[in-house]
Amino acid sequence: ELSQDIDENFIKEFIKEVDNKAIENNLKVLSKRPHMATTDGDTELVKWILQRWTDKDSGLDEAKEEIYDVYLSFPDKNNPNNIKVLTPNGTNVFTSRFTEENLNENDQSDPEVTKPYAAYAPRGNPKGKLVYANQGKMSDFESLSKKINLTGTIAIVRYGGAGRSTKAINAHHFGVAGLIVYTDPKDINDGNADPSQTYPHSWYLPPSGVERGAYTEDFGDLLTFFSPAKNYTYRINESDIKGIPPIPTQPIGFEDAKTLICQLAGDDAPLDWQGSLGCQYKLGPGFLAGGIYTDSDVQVNVYNYAEVRPSANVMGMIRGTVEPDRYIMYGNHRDSWVHGAIDPSSGTAVMLEITRILGTKVKQGKWRPRRTIIFGSWGAEEFGLIGSTEFAEEYYSKLRDRTAAYINVDISVFANATLRAQGTPPVQGVIFEAAKQVQTPVPSLSVYDNWIRHFNRSSTVYNKLIPQLGTLGAGSDYAPFLHYLGISCMDLAYTYDRSKTSARIYPAYHTAFDTFDYTAKHIDPGFTSHQAVARTAGNVLLRLSDSLVLPLAPIDYWETLESYYNAAESNMKAELSNRKIPLEPLKTAVARYKAASDDLKRTIENLKDTQTTPLKIRMINDQLMLVERAFINHYAFQDLPYFSHVIWAPRTSSVPTFPGLANAYSKAVSTGLLEDWNQVHHHLTIVIQAIDNAASTLETVASI
Amino acid sequence: ELSQDIDENFIKEFIKEVDNKAIENNLKVLSKRPHMATTDGDTELVKWILQRWTDKDSGLDEAKEEIYDVYLSFPDKNNPNNIKVLTPNGTNVFTSRFTEENLNENDQSDPEVTKPYAAYAPRGNPKGKLVYANQGKMSDFESLSKKINLTGTIAIVRYGGAGRSTKAINAHHFGVAGLIVYTDPKDINDGNADPSQTYPHSWYLPPSGVERGAYTEDFGDLLTFFSPAKNYTYRINESDIKGIPPIPTQPIGFEDAKTLICQLAGDDAPLDWQGSLGCQYKLGPGFLAGGIYTDSDVQVNVYNYAEVRPSANVMGMIRGTVEPDRYIMYGNHRDSWVHGAIDPSSGTAVMLEITRILGTKVKQGKWRPRRTIIFGSWGAEEFGLIGSTEFAEEYYSKLRDRTAAYINVDISVFANATLRAQGTPPVQGVIFEAAKQVQTPVPSLSVYDNWIRHFNRSSTVYNKLIPQLGTLGAGSDYAPFLHYLGISCMDLAYTYDRSKTSARIYPAYHTAFDTFDYTAKHIDPGFTSHQAVARTAGNVLLRLSDSLVLPLAPIDYWETLESYYNAAESNMKAELSNRKIPLEPLKTAVARYKAASDDLKRTIENLKDTQTTPLKIRMINDQLMLVERAFINHYAFQDLPYFSHVIWAPRTSSVPTFPGLANAYSKAVSTGLLEDWNQVHHHLTIVIQAIDNAASTLETVASI
């Protein structure tokens, strides 16, 4: 039936059927074994997910695995990375832990646990005097280098404040020979550092826990930018890879970090560089005179190797009835660093519960969506969103032309306080609508009403207080869909009560403590927050797949554009006037966008009252689907691979406006060069052009 | 009615109503006055076309002008460019003509006639010894430079063999200080050089005729790549423009060229450098000893200036009934160099006859197309396809998403022998169909049957002899639609009997002799070839606008892909094998494309027998529309602005295969460098990826 529309009863039924026990059981299977990308544990899950999605009673219409040959980096199993302290005569007086301490059954002692390492850091054994460089930001090294000649030193920095590999690139810039990265209890444990205060006694990270991670600045397979990493694909030379650490780099836990930092000599570190290791942090270089390490060097021993390995995405599909050529996508990565109970299996457990319910309905002949639903279990996300990026590259054309929205649920539960949603403005409304229909665990109120208590803002479009939708960076698999393809995206999860913790992220993140036991005891006992996420995300998915008119609201973009314009006006207008770069055309473009989206909104409202043809609705749906695409300009950010979205590209400037404009403006102010002011004008032009294109997509279609 | 389809009776009626007299009258108005871009003559035509398109009885639904502020180059009216011969003591013994000779009423003596110049050539007055450098190709200068030190010389070259500005860039590369370009009677006049043999006695170019032209390598406004040239747009510095002549350059007629070349000293020029000036061509440097110019220098005097000027496109629209959001575009430029009767007014006269008939039907309520038709009268094409490119930039998103095809009819009649069609493979079938329904003037047979006599090839898809569809370069306004937007394009015209002339182009091209009188007497007396083009192009337009299923045939692309693959295999396979670059995946991709397009073809054939929903047909139409888009890769040719179409980008290599692959291969063979062989593999990857994307667009839509 061409007018097939959303069925509210079906949604109620779906919500009722979401089973917390089933999610718990999914998570048990998913997190049983370490499953780093391309390891045996990962391969086993590929098979299991395929089996679930091809089940005759609860499977999807189709499922298959797709392999990409991607460039990964691993530690040497026989030669664990470590940090050593060596006295002047070469005696080794300290070696950092090779593995995390075993604290639950044999979770941490499982031989399949990947030993801590910085993926993509080069091999090497540099040694030198130790210095403490705070978070490894450029500004940190700049201020440190005013006091200490950093050439040939080993720097220790804490996680946070700058990207992983950026810390190493910054360090190298100042002549540092090797880098140690650790997790400070101040940043992750609300200051708690004692074993009695940490897991298994709480959710806090034990002293031996080490955050692993990809040390990369770009995403996607590093050898095959803009092409899928297939057997036929050209690969650049390893030596031409950019954005990875130029020096040996190794992460350690705060137990080991304390040993090193609390023995440092030199001036006191500034107040805001101090952490919670329980001592006064000093800058170095080298260790305290008269201490146990006096005159000793620190050596960073890295034995990583890189390899092209076959990584699988598992793809599943439910065919749409009326509009099979319109896709709603839902995905999460499958690969973890260790057991990955929270990251990413909490998300996969939710996805598999959604596919169980919808698959069963399809197999029973009770339901089939209006549009095609595509599920993706992405491989090698932890190495830089690789599986999803290669997929986006391989199917660029059809995904660009046909995908109305992408839903990402990676970590589904960081903590059990409230929903947290990030997305582009058009998806805001459908999340609100879905969240209103789902109840929170305890106390029972709607997910929406609970959410608005934690994050809210007043909206001129809604003319009231609404939950605050966060913005999307490039932290999970939505990135290629958003930045490269220009698809409306969202990322959903349950998260913290920020009045109760300031943890940078959930404390077991990327460590061997991110296990089923940890999740079941400390993150979501009873799995009811998982259930709430499954209900909300599933509801969003159904509304996008089944609604006659796509539940996407272009008018909501206007609030972003308007606030970006206002920020530009208040921060830049005077200086731009001096430079004869008028802001008025940007204001005009934003107003044009508003008028166009208002008009389209009215057209949609009036649809309900009249007899409407299927092609008229398809025309409107195409406008709703494609307006996000209009913000893509593949020529806008030529030195940032994949970043083509003029509104959401990375912004390094503090002015909360369009990223290209903000970054160019900050640079021009700092250099004062005419060519840099020209780039400000260039980026302003790109923004106006994108907004005009978006408005043009929303305006009456037969117009010139 | 959702199933509105093509009405063959309406097409017959349209064909009958196309009036050669009306076209002739259009041409009279269009060519009355010189109308170089942005001059008064151009502005007058903007008004006239607008008036035609807003006429209450025969106008379109909407029409408007759109202004872009674009960078143009003009000669100084008060200071005509010229070539001088100066004796050693500075006496001026020769000055080239400032204007063409007046040969018909006051056509050539009209003060609005733009004096001959090379647009975008810099001002200057270099002088030096004259050399003859054939066509100004790199190979020409290379061989000449082996005999003569070219530093500081003035080179004279003939049109043909290399792009206009490329000649000047090549000359500069060898130290040449000034360039003269002329039209050799051998190339344009089948050797005829005598005034008694040329216009007004025949279609051949008179001795004083000078070909003007844009001396540019890129297209679009040179200051605003990838952004529309609006008031808000950032413009690069003039000094950063690339691809224009680095040295003063001036075109002259063969009367003046003879004076210079036939006095040259030095070695005889090679046989294939000889032309039809009636003397032995020598290389120089300098003039014959004992002749009138002995020891004289030649001076190139150029007084051009550049300016940003407002240039208008005139846009017209007929709103579609069922699919207003699908566009069929039809366009031609309006601006000429002088009167431009043939180029471009012969095309505009045809367009206005089509809009008169269709506009009248619309106003009478007798017809309205299924899809929206957009007409464009582009400005400033002669300066580098500027109006159409700026339009493509301004409306990138909606044109990309909604345009099913672009029809270009620039010069509609080069000569009156046969139809000549260029296009991408999917448009081949609809041109055939239209051409079969139109009769040629005399002898009366179908345009198709006449066409196949002049240009034909055997086709494996059609399994018979078919007319040869030419390929599209970047010679007219289809270029931004094809190369930047990836829209299926065609260019239609009537042209020569190649057994009767080898003229490089119609002889009056870009000269002051391209007038109504010239056209009416020597190109198309009676305007019946114009009529045949109007009937054919209008029929194509109607079939594209009105057919329920778009008359585009993706299977026809397969023949191109297959022949490109075969050329790659026979020319490159052995060497690629040595380099471990397998061609097999390309073969696989081409086979996949064939299977997908065969399947879709069968699906379409089966449609006719069954009840089909409007959305199913829309789905198929989207596949037909978007398959061309799948060949676009904005990252494929980073140093060629706008060229993104992997199949049709410029090929400099002689191997008739995919352009990126062919060019990279030729370079690698010549340098032997590993990095160049890597680029071969890179471009092979890009081709496979594009073909896979195209296949993917054609395959069953609900697939993973």
Ligand SMILES: [Ca+2]
């Ligand atoms: Ca890739």
Ligand SMILES: [Ca+2]
């Ligand atoms: Ca431009």
Ligand SMILES: [Zn+2]
């Ligand atoms: Zn994750």
Ligand SMILES: [Zn+2]
């Ligand atoms: Zn992670």
Ligand SMILES: [Zn+2]
């Ligand atoms: Zn033309």
Ligand SMILES: [Zn+2]
């Ligand atoms: Zn022309």
